[in-house]
Ligand code: SF4
């Protein structure tokens with residue numbers, strides 16, 4: 112079982128409160144705020160963790176093919192995430208299921 116699947120399974124058995132606490136800590140590791148494509152609107156809305164929560168509700172248009180910071184993100188590296196540009200492509204789970 113890869114570490115993404117383990118993470119999803121582990122999160123699924125946590126209480127809502129514990130899930131929220133985990134997401135709060137995980138969002139501090141999210142490298143999107145260092146990305147040149149991350150907008151002030153997205154920042155004001157506290158957006159991030161697109162790999163788990165899906166596409167942006169704000170307008171993030173990646174500025175180039177090498178701007179995404181997900182490749183260097185500890186969350187992605189520690190949990191076998193396979194994609195980038197989650198803000199526009201959707202979450203890891205959506206992409207794995209072909210949604
Ligand atoms: S993988 Fe990308 S979207 Fe997910 S936490 Fe890291 S930087 Fe943010």
Ligand code: SF4
Pocket residue numbers: 142143144146147148149161171173178179180181195196197198199
């Ligand atoms: S998912 Fe990638 S391209 Fe989108 S804001 Fe985060 S680091 Fe930037």
